[in-house]
Amino acid sequence: MGKPTGFMEYKRETTKKRDPFERTKSWQEFHILMPEPVLRQQGARCMDCGVPFCQTGTTMDGSGEIGCPVYNLIPEWNDLVYHGKWKEALERLHKTNNFPEFTGRVCPAPCEGSCTVAISDEAVSIKSIEFHIVERGFQEGWIVPQPPAKRTGKTVAVVGSGPAGLAAAAQLNKAGHTVTVFEREDRIGGLLTYGIPDVKLAYHVVERRVKILEEEGVMFKANVEIGKDIPAAQLKNDFDAVLLCTGATKPRDVEVEGRELKGIHFAMDFLTANTKSLLNSNHQDNNYISAEGKNVIVIGGGDTGVDCITTSVRHGAKSITQFDINKQKPGVRDEEKNPWPLFPIVHQVEDGQKEAQAVYGSDPRSYQVSTTKFVGDEHGNVKELHTIDVETKFDENGRKTRTPIPGTEKVWPADLVLLAVGFTGPEERIIEELSLATTARQTIEAAYGKYATSVDGVFAAGDNRRGQSLVVWAIHEGREAARECDRYLMGSSNLP
Template identity: 50%
Template sequence: MGKITGFLEYEREDSSALSPLGRIENFNEFHPPLGEEERRCQGARCMNCGVPFCQSIIRLGNMAAGCPLHNLIPEWNDEVFNGNYQHALSRLLKTSTFPEFTGRVCPALCEKSCLCGVNGDPVTIRENELFIIEKGFEEGNMIPHPPQVRTDKKVAVVGSGPAGLAVADRLNRRGHNVTVFEKADRIGGLLMYGIPNMKLEKHIVDRRVRLMEQEGITFVTGADVGGELPAQDILNQYDAVVLCCGAKQPRSLQMEGGPAEGVHYAVDFLTSTTRSLLEHGLREGTYLSAKGKRVVVVGGGDTGNDCIGTCIRHGCKSIIQLEMMPQPPEQRAASNPWPEWPKTLKTDYGQEEAIAVFGEDPRQYETTVKQLLSQDGKLTGVKTVKVHFQDGKLQEVPDSEQVLDADLLLIAAGFVGCEPYVPKAFGVELTARNTVNSEEGNYKTNVDKVFSAGDMRRGQSLVVWAIAEGNQCARQVDEYLMGYTNME
């Protein structure tokens, strides 16, 4: 497992990031990788800890720790240290379906559970993972492996996000005939339109899709299953159907004031930019622009941060991010010990860029929008109010209202489940949370031969969880189709 004394000899070294003022000139990824020797030293830091929390997901209270994919992390860290990159790739791909995605956008639950992190800095697990897969592509080891034997079973996967792609990949490798239906004009789901280029350039998604096509998977875009394409037609033509449509229903805000031009949901805003980059090179007039505008973003999560980074690249005049929760502490609280996820303050790339451009942190904590202010139907500002939680309920702080000038309000307050028309078309039951109704670890729905996985089943979550669910769902589908399964 790496070099026995490596964690004592080498300090953690992350891939560098381009300076905020330099990287905002474009929408490219901005973390140049470490050199090969430096990366081998990082692999050497993986210690022979005996109980690698990193590679096995466990529940601690209401949180999860470790890798949902059960990646064989110590094994491939050892191979990286020894320069055996093809062996490292083999061990990585045994459990990780799309490491080029998780190596870029996963928050690295594994690293937060790394034993090196108890008294120092954890191993650079995510970056090691990304190094292995990109080395695999670079050296020509990521070649198509279509199944040698095909079954006569046909499977329809509805939705091409990380869960849908994972289901399709596993079932295709088993030999089933898989068709993926995607409502949008490009394959990838949130990988394509929900995550901006700075974190995941779209040629990376296209590269994987081409590989899957060469392995025999059929992709159909512009297919609105449950809408223009009747659900019954899909049920009639396929032996199993897997719904992986995500949790796309955005959470709205309870705001006073009428509708106003300049108010948008975050995903619509981010999608507009990505589509324009792909089709028009971000030509003016082809996307929802923040150029020269005073922007307010509601929501303190990853999506809100992505909006900040995007708006700054557009050339916004100012930007403020509102977060209902209190500011987290800079250090772990005693009640939040290792290996739990650390509930500490994080300044992400968009916030770093806002600080560099405007000279101050854009975040305002324990604050939300109470009222829209407009003139002639156009947004001119928002009235905010301080809030706090009391007995589990959100309460306004008296006399805490403030007016912020704003031409653009982006709502990144999370999601409230799936778009209900798809499950309704198939007769699939939903929970009160607007997710597919199924038991923990069970991907079958109430409708025969219809399954579901990913955010549509579990609610808004991480890419790595969606992939894990897709893998597990594929096994259950295979067992349904064949009467048994030999899938791991």
């Protein structure tokens, strides 16, 4: 590194954001670009450690994740930024990550949890530097279409245009294959477009990259649902290979009394309708589920639940409460159960929660809360929600049990309830039509690193194979599955 002592001389700084209260008045992204001198200092904090765990990209069974799943060459582009070599930094970044503009916005940055500086100080601002490298690339006009020099004559159908599908399409096209991406929604991007609020990942950011892929030769077909508009078996006949990147979109339900009441919705239905209405008409068509003036309860403590908060605040909700069935995480990592370089399991206040705190005066979360029933009014609309606190314990085999705590019963006013308790796996239509083998978790059976399903010429990658996961893991699997698909078509592959 050009500044071996930088981590001792400079304090961590991250991408600045507009004031939490002020930014709730619009749907615009709230990131503020940092000055170049500050970014160069942040790059200088990368300490030239002997083993850069930040770029390891692996998991430890039963423990957690370490480093960047796409194996970003983090120390290299940190050093290039420190030296002001932005174009070279962008080239290094694109070697491993097709879409750093996505991960630079929405990735939880497992790389930073595995940063060597983080052993005794704050981690290098890896995510912020990544975001600035790619945005600098677009500003300078360095990111341009690069179509392949020649075509192989082979055709590939990619089903699903989320991060796994887009990454796979980009790589397969780079190898010279003719790629068609099928998307059942009216816009390309999958959950990047309709599952993440526009304030976190604006559609124009997704569209910007999709246009480049189109100019490189990738063909996109929106409003086409495989298994409904086109039989899945037809893809097998029409294409030399099929790659399924359909995600794990079956929502997990809450099976308690009163679930049938009006005003109780799955989080993705709420988020998708909101973004679609926003993009179509700036909400003028009223074709969305509004939280305006309502007491909103979000059941689920994860990122999707936070996205529901982000959206409800901007609608003008009367109040917002987020239920997390788990205990509040500790302020610092447990060095025995969650040591470095594992991803740190610690308490964090996400952007949506900061906004709710700014608007309503307190953190919206309530912990160890389990819903026991929903109660409605005479018109069948939900009006209140009953809960009890629970204690979570694990037995010697790691099995989880939740025990209600007597005397902790509570009634909450609720006009809108949003269920954000995860997903149970991929939808079955394509799986059944192609007679694909599945796992005990109902995901598509396809070995990690191989991605081949039980049907010849059909591959699977992303959440439909691994279960609900991060955008960065989806990109990783899309890239790897593209390599294996290329190997299947050509006998060998030069794709990374």
